[in-house]
Structure formats: structure tokens, C-alpha cells
Amino acid sequence: MHTKDLIKLNNEKRSLLTKENEKYYSQMLSYVRTHFFLSEQHAEEILLELLDHLLEAQNNGKTAKEVFGDDLKAYCDELIRQLPNERRSSYFTFTGFLIMNLAGISITITGLAIILKHLFTGVEPTFYIGTAIVNFFIQACFIFFGIYVVLSWLKRSAFTESSNYLKDLLFLFFLFFVIGVCIIFIPKLIPSFGAQFSMNGYIVLLIGVIVWFSSEQMNKKFGLK
Amino acid sequence: MSLRSQLLKGVLEGCILAVIEKRDVYGYELSENLKQFGLHDISEGSIYPILLRLQKFNLIEGEMRESPAGPKRKYYHLTDEGKNALRQFRQEWENLKKPVDDILSGGDWDAHERSD
Numbered sequence: 020m021h022t023k024d025l026i027k028l029n030n031e032k033r034s035l036l037t038k039e040n041e042k043y044y045s046q047m048l049s050y051v052r053t054h055f056f057l058s059e060q061h062a063e064e065i066l067l068e069l070l071d072h073l074l075e076a077q078n079n080g081k082t083a084k085e086v087f088g089d090d091l092k093a094y095c096d097e098l099i100r101q102l103p104n105e106r107r108s109s110y111f112t113f114t115g116f117l118i119m120n121l122a123g124i125s126i127t128i129t130g131l132a133i134i135l136k137h138l139f140t141g142v143e144p145t146f147y148i149g150t151a152i153v154n155f156f157i158q159a160c161f162i163f164f165g166i167y168v169v170l171s172w173l174k175r176s177a178f179t180e181s182s183n184y185l186k187d188l189l190f191l192f193f194l195f196f197v198i199g200v201c202i203i204f205i206p207k208l209i210p211s212f213g214a215q216f217s218m219n220g221y222i223v224l225l226i227g228v229i230v231w232f233s234s235e236q237m238n239k240k241f242g243l244k
Numbered sequence: 245m246s247l248r249s250q251l252l253k254g255v256l257e258g259c260i261l262a263v264i265e266k267r268d269v270y271g272y273e274l275s276e277n278l279k280q281f282g283l284h285d286i287s288e289g290s291i292y293p294i295l296l297r298l299q300k301f302n303l304i305e306g307e308m309r310e311s312p313a314g315p316k317r318k319y320y321h322l323t324d325e326g327k328n329a330l331r332q333f334r335q336e337w338e339n340l341k342k343p344v345d346d347i348l349s350g351g352d353w354d355a356h357e358r359s360d
Contacts, residue, residue, distance in 0.1 A: 020308070068271055068318055069292060075272045076288065087289035094289060101296035 043083035050177035123231025130224030149213025154206040258333035270317035
């Protein structure tokens with residue numbers, strides 16, 4: 020079965036759990052899924068197997084705690100230790116997709132910005148190829164860093180019983196704020212270098228849309244997301 | 245890890261191989277089988293890390309099949325390597341059983357000292 024079908028089946032079956040069992044199981048689910056380097060296929064297979072087991076146990080009057088023991092984190096760590104990692108090739112394809120997707124969005128936004136600037140001021144901004152490439156990589160790094168922080172934060176908070184929504188919200192707001200500021204202002208510190216060029220905003224927009232569209236096609240073909 | 249779970253780990257592996265040798269089972273059935281033989285205290289979930297491990301070393305294989313109850317289940321069967329591993333485990337267990345029993349029960353020290 021394909022990973023996507025496994026996830027879909029998991030979502031359907033999870034609704035059959037009692038409230039208490041669902042809570043317990045969902046903690047395992049999110050903890051295992053935040054381990055980015057695991058083979059997704061294998062992880063989803065075992066997660067579904069555990070869910071099937073839990074459903075059958077539930078029908079026989081057992082609770083999730085009885086089935087998986089008291090120390091859920093230790094149990095999940097043991098599972099994770101036995102699961103194979105994602106193949107390196109699919110890891111590279113996924114990173115490639117992310118970078119293209121980001122580039123597409125970034126170029127599209129730049130195109131829109133040039134068009135707006137041209138409309139209001141009548142000037143077409145000039146670019147430096149070296150600066151543009153460096154800036155893109157700086158932005159990509161910050162976005163990857165953000166994804167990494169969110170994943171490890173989810174990993175750590177998977178088993179905390181009382182989640183404080185206000186605190187969570189503040190943390191995420193703070194994180195996005197800091198990353199947003201860095202993405203906008205750090206590129207301004209990079210000196211201009213490389214060939215200079217100015218470009219029509221509509222062409223930039225078109226390039227951005229094409230890159231973004233191809234990354235989505237790539238996603239469809241490889242079933243990445 | 246507790247002393248108990250360390251002790252169980254290796255033994256449970258052998259037991260699981262032996263159950264699967266008898267007939268193809270899926271996870272829930274397997275845990276019920278172990279209980280029928282009196283292994284009540286282990287949490288049912290603890291078989292899954294072991295099943296993953298046995299698959300990793302290619303001792304068992306899983307296959308999706310319709311179960312009598314309806315939904316598809318992953319049924320496990322032994323590979324040839326698994327059959328070998330089980331044979332080895334049985335032999336190791338035979339070799340260990342008596343000496344460990346004797347030592348733990350505080351058996352006849354004199355007899356063993358004399359034979360050295």
C-alpha cells in the first residue's frame with residue numbers, strides 16, 4: 020500500500036478509538052512522525068499495525084495504556100530504533116523539491132514586487148546575480164532552520180500532558196517573527212556583487228510561476244508531500 | 245532498561261519465532277498466543293519492536309492478507325533464515341536451561357567443584 024493510502028486509512032480508523040485511547044495513540048503518532056529521517060513507508064506501516072492492534076484490544080475492553088505500557092516515550096524510542104531510515108535518494112529528491120518550491124514562491128513574489136514598484140515609481144529595480152543567489156540561500160537556510168525547530172519542538176512536546184495553548188502560540192509567533200525579520204533584513208546587509216541586470220516584472224513573475232509549477236509536478240510524480 | 249525487560253528481550257524473540265513457525269499470525273493473534281502460554285505480564289505492545297527487528301534481520305516477513313474478522317492484517321511467516329535462527333535458539337536454550345536453573349536454585353556446589 021502506498022504511504023498516502025496508509026495515512027488516509029489511519030485517519031479513518033483513528034476515529035473509531037475512544038477519546039482516551041485516541042489521545043494516547045495520537046501522542047505516539049505525532050512523536051514517530053516528527054522523526055524526519057525515518058522511512059515514511061515503514062513508519063506508517065507500523066503505526067497502522069499498532070492502531071489495528073489497539074482497536075482490537077479496545078473491543079476486548081483493554082486500554083491503550085495496558086497495551087503499550089506506562090512509559091510511552093521509551094516504547095516509541097524502541098520502535099524508532101528498529102525502523103529503517105529513509106533512503107538517501109528520496110531524501111535528496113525531497114530536499115530538491117523543497118528548494119525548488121521555495122525558489123518558485125520567492126521568484127513569484129519578487130516579480131510581483133517589481134511590477135508594483137514599476138507601477139508606483141516608474142523605475143525598474145536592478146539586480147546583482149551574485150547577491151540574488153546568496154540571498155536565496157540565506158533565506159532557504161532560515162526556512163529550513165524554522166522547519167527544524169518546529170519539528171524538534173513537536174518531538175519534545177509530544178508527551179507533555181497539559182499543553183498551554185497561549186505559550187505554544189507565543190512561541191510560534193516569536194519563531195516566525197524572528198525568522199521573518201532575518202529573511203527580510205539580512206539580505207540587505209549583503210553587498211552587491213555579480214553581473215548587474217534589470218528585468219521586466221512580468222518575465223520574473225512568469226519564471227517564478229513556471230518554477231513553482233514544475234516543483235508541484237515533481238511532487239505529484241514522486242508523491243512527496 | 246530494567247533487568248526484567250533485558251532478560252525478556254532475547255527470550256521473547258525466540259518465543260515469537262516459535263509461534264510464527266506453527267502458523268502465520270498477525271500481531272494481535274501473536275500477543276494472545278503468548279498469553280495463552282502464560283506470558284501475561286508483558287505488555288502486548290512489546291512484541292512490535294521485536295517484530296520490526298526480526299524483519300530487519302530478515303528472519304520473518306509480513307504480508308497483507310484478509311483476516312477472518314474482515315479487515316486486512318499483516319500476517320507474518322518465517323523465512324529460511326528465520327527457521328535457522330529458531331533452530332539455533334532452541335539449541336542455545338537447551339544448553340542454558342539446566343545450568344541456569346541449577347545455579348539459581350543454589351544447587352549442588354560440591355558436585356561441580358569436584359568435577360573441575
